[in-house]
Amino acid sequence: MNVVDVDTPGGSYPIHIGPGRLDALDQCIPADATAIAVVTNPTVAALYGERAEAALARTGKRVLRIELPDGEAYKDWQSLNLIFDALLTHRLDRRCVLVALGGGVIGDMTGFAAAVYMRGVRFLQVPTTLLAQVDSSVGGKTAVNHPLGKNMIGAFYQPLAVEIDTDVLNTLPAREVSAGLAEVIKYGLILDPDFWTWCEVNAEKLRALDSQAVTYAIRRSCELKAQVVGKDERESGLRAILNLGHTFGHAIESGLGYGAWLHGEAVGCGMVQAAELSADVAGFDRADVERVRALVTAIGCPAVAPDLGADRWLDLMQVDKKTEGGEIRYVLMTRIGEAITRAAPDDAVRAVLARTTQ
Amino acid sequence: MNVVDVDTPGGSYPIHIGPGRLDALDQCIPADATAIAVVTNPTVAALYGERAEAALARTGKRVLRIELPDGEAYKDWQSLNLIFDALLTHRLDRRCVLVALGGGVIGDMTGFAAAVYMRGVRFLQVPTTLLAQVDSSVGGKTAVNHPLGKNMIGAFYQPLAVEIDTDVLNTLPAREVSAGLAEVIKYGLILDPDFWTWCEVNAEKLRALDSQAVTYAIRRSCELKAQVVGKDERESGLRAILNLGHTFGHAIESGLGYGAWLHGEAVGCGMVQAAELSADVAGFDRADVERVRALVTAIGCPAVAPDLGADRWLDLMQVDKKTEGGEIRYVLMTRIGEAITRAAPDDAVRAVLARTTQ
Numbered sequence: 001m002n003v004v005d006v007d008t009p010g011g012s013y014p015i016h017i018g019p020g021r022l023d024a025l026d027q028c029i030p031a032d033a034t035a036i037a038v039v040t041n042p043t044v045a046a047l048y049g050e051r052a053e054a055a056l057a058r059t060g061k062r063v064l065r066i067e068l069p070d071g072e073a074y075k076d077w078q079s080l081n082l083i084f085d086a087l088l089t090h091r092l093d094r095r096c097v098l099v100a101l102g103g104g105v106i107g108d109m110t111g112f113a114a115a116v117y118m119r120g121v122r123f124l125q126v127p128t129t130l131l132a133q134v135d136s137s138v139g140g141k142t143a144v145n146h147p148l149g150k151n152m153i154g155a156f157y158q159p160l161a162v163e164i165d166t167d168v169l170n171t172l173p174a175r176e177v178s179a180g181l182a183e184v185i186k187y188g189l190i191l192d193p194d195f196w197t198w199c200e201v202n203a204e205k206l207r208a209l210d211s212q213a214v215t216y217a218i219r220r221s222c223e224l225k226a227q228v229v230g231k232d233e234r235e236s237g238l239r240a241i242l243n244l245g246h247t248f249g250h251a252i253e254s255g256l257g258y259g260a261w262l263h264g265e266a267v268g269c270g271m272v273q274a275a276e277l278s279a280d281v282a283g284f285d286r287a288d289v290e291r292v293r294a295l296v297t298a299i300g301c302p303a304v305a306p307d308l309g310a311d312r313w314l315d316l317m318q319v320d321k322k323t324e325g326g327e328i329r330y331v332l333m334t335r336i337g338e339a340i341t342r343a344a345p346d347d348a349v350r351a352v353l354a355r356t357t358q
Numbered sequence: 359m360n361v362v363d364v365d366t367p368g369g370s371y372p373i374h375i376g377p378g379r380l381d382a383l384d385q386c387i388p389a390d391a392t393a394i395a396v397v398t399n400p401t402v403a404a405l406y407g408e409r410a411e412a413a414l415a416r417t418g419k420r421v422l423r424i425e426l427p428d429g430e431a432y433k434d435w436q437s438l439n440l441i442f443d444a445l446l447t448h449r450l451d452r453r454c455v456l457v458a459l460g461g462g463v464i465g466d467m468t469g470f471a472a473a474v475y476m477r478g479v480r481f482l483q484v485p486t487t488l489l490a491q492v493d494s495s496v497g498g499k500t501a502v503n504h505p506l507g508k509n510m511i512g513a514f515y516q517p518l519a520v521e522i523d524t525d526v527l528n529t530l531p532a533r534e535v536s537a538g539l540a541e542v543i544k545y546g547l548i549l550d551p552d553f554w555t556w557c558e559v560n561a562e563k564l565r566a567l568d569s570q571a572v573t574y575a576i577r578r579s580c581e582l583k584a585q586v587v588g589k590d591e592r593e594s595g596l597r598a599i600l601n602l603g604h605t606f607g608h609a610i611e612s613g614l615g616y617g618a619w620l621h622g623e624a625v626g627c628g629m630v631q632a633a634e635l636s637a638d639v640a641g642f643d644r645a646d647v648e649r650v651r652a653l654v655t656a657i658g659c660p661a662v663a664p665d666l667g668a669d670r671w672l673d674l675m676q677v678d679k680k681t682e683g684g685e686i687r688y689v690l691m692t693r694i695g696e697a698i699t700r701a702a703p704d705d706a707v708r709a710v711l712a713r714t715t716q
Contacts, residue, residue: 077435088506091677116474119501119512120592143477148446154477155513234478318449 004222008233010140011158015222021165022051026058028124028161033097035062039083039110040101041070044128047171052101064090072258075105075145083113097122103129104136104263111142115157125162129172130180131264133164134221139229150250156234166215178300179264181206184217185295186271187224190241193337195220203298241339244331245270251316255308268301276352278332281344288336307357310350362580366591368498369516373580379523380409384416386482386519391455393420397441397468398459399428402486405529410459422448430616433463433503441471452476461487462494469500473515483520487530488538489622491522492579497587507677508608514592524573536658537622539564542575543653544629545582548599551695553578561656599697602689603628609674613666626659634710636690639702646694665715668708
């Protein structure tokens with residue numbers, strides 16, 4: 001088993017990575033917990049619900065299951081309220097523990113529910129998608145969507161632990177594997193040129209879920225993310241570079257309606273667009289733009305964005321949380337392994353949109 | 359002007375108490391703020407909206423007004439969402455500042471909106487009721503109600519500052535003055551026997567809003583509350599004593615429907631019930647129970663609780679956040695100025711209900 005430690009002002013906790021972690025969840029529940037609520041969706045529940053609950057039941061504590069509808073389209077207040085309704089109906093108190101068993105949507109919503117139920121209860125992240133394992137489950141960002149914007153309502157709230165069972169990836173659809181790999185290569189692109197090159201060499205192994213390669217990729221991704229959030233939990237500076245590809249990506253997701261593209265697919269495509277903009281305004285090497293496009297394609301993500309119309313694109317990006325005083329802040333590369341955040345002229349962005357959408 | 363400093367792990371900030379604070383709100387807005395949203399209700403807006411906004415406009419920043427329906431009955435997700443809708447429609451970013459201009463409902467909702475909008479923006483408390491000035495605006499408890507329980511969804515989130523304009527009390531209905539005084543005398547009863555005696559002596563002056571007496575009462579209340587929340591921001595222990603009267607009080611509010619009694623009225627009556635229970639199970643002097651009943655009556659609060667039926671009473675109190683493992687924790691006095699939290703046998707509670715309800 002691999003262990004990565006996360007250390008932030010809001011809490012320190014371990015990430016455990018390895019096979020069979022689902023069967024060891026009881027070890028993560030504090031002795032003083034009064035009850036446990038597993039929040040999941042029907043798809044994940046059918047595959048892993050009973051195993052997780054059997055492990056948790058070994059604590060001798062009451063274990064409640066809360067199933068939410070599956071998909072980004074349901075990452076809203078209504079679903080969140082299903083959690084509150086269940087917790088209150090079953091009278092779970094301040095010392096209960098929530099367990100997020102699922103992908104990023106389940107993790108973000110369960111984390112936010114934990115942040116605000118009775119002004120904060122403890123929770124455990126048990127991510128079952130590659131994307132959630134390398135990104136959303138680590139670092140304490142929790143949220144739900146608002147009709148006027150993605151992740152607009154949320155909190156920074158750290159879990160007790162992140163339990164990554166590498167076995168669960170074997171039931172993941174290939175498209176979700178590709179979406180997860182987009183976030184994996186992102187860490188190389190913004191922080192670690194050696195890891196980027198390693199990803200280029202191992203792209204085929206990663207797509208094929210080679211156990212050793214995937215475990216290393218998860219571990220290295222978690223290490224890099226832990227480094228960043230350890231320095232900047234609340235995204236006042238450095239942490240913003242983790243949003244590479246997300247400003248363009250959010251516009252794709254929001255413009256097409258949440259759920260049409262997977263989040264990781266939108267981020268993968270957004271990275272190509274950010275690379276193009278980086279070459280135009282931040283001195284990023286044109287040859288490296290092609291390396292980004294090639295690797296995004298190699299991991300199975302789209303590299304051409306939908307044509308939403310340039311005005312609509314700019315409008316959708318404007319609503320992103322990363323604007324300051326109405327100005328959009330882009331994450332841009334100066335070279336592979338080095339990222340900055342800055343504004344860019346609308347004309348430059350329109351030029352990029354013209355050659356990256358279709 | 360009086361200044362009380364609040365120092366918690368979640369933030370340090372001043373409470374300014376004095377006449378004319380409404381006209382100085384511009385001094386509280388940080389230079390890097392991008393926009394200001396004043397959250398208020400129609401009643402308060404008609405009285406103080408323009409004055410507050412005129413002061414804030416002197417910053418040169420954009421000032422938006424958001425009016426929510428007035429009353430505890432509207433302290434819910436729907437009202438909260440009106441805030442989010444307005445902030446997103448007008449594209450306020452992470453560096454905006456929310457200003458809570460109103461009573462406890464406005465303060466709790468605006469604080470919670472600030473805690474979760476874009477995962478946290480800054481906010482200012484400008485309480486316009488005595489109750490909010492001495493209680494809810496200080497200490498960072500924010501929340502909305504859920505159909506299954508009061509304040510069930512919320513966060514601990516500290517403001518930039520609390521601006522208490524003592525002039526605004528002159529437009530406060532007498533019933534609201536009494537309700538606020540319930541929280542004032544509470545501080546004496548749990549923490550400061552000298553202040554309790556001072557309240558007994560000055561009850562008439564306080565009800566008549568004698569300027570010197572009221573200013574001292576607000577200052578002393580804020581000092582005592584700041585001491586407690588400075589030691590225990592997240593209510594893991596000590597802070598729970600501030601809930602004196604609230605377990606019984608919540609049952610009254612919830613049992614009759616939020617808004618039938620004012621929160622402070624319910625707390626006042628709940629203090630009498632807690633005093634009775636304290637005498638029965640915690641050695642509190644019977645003569646002091648009568649002093650509590652007399653002072654609650656003297657400040658104009660009801661001292662006899664509604665007859666909800668004993669089973670329903672216990673049921674309503676059970677849902678309160680202060681239960682642990684299903685057991686209700688009561689705040690009880692051992693003597694005037696000293697409080698503890700502990701469980702009590704249902705039979706003892708039923709005996710108290712039998713003689714305090716009608």
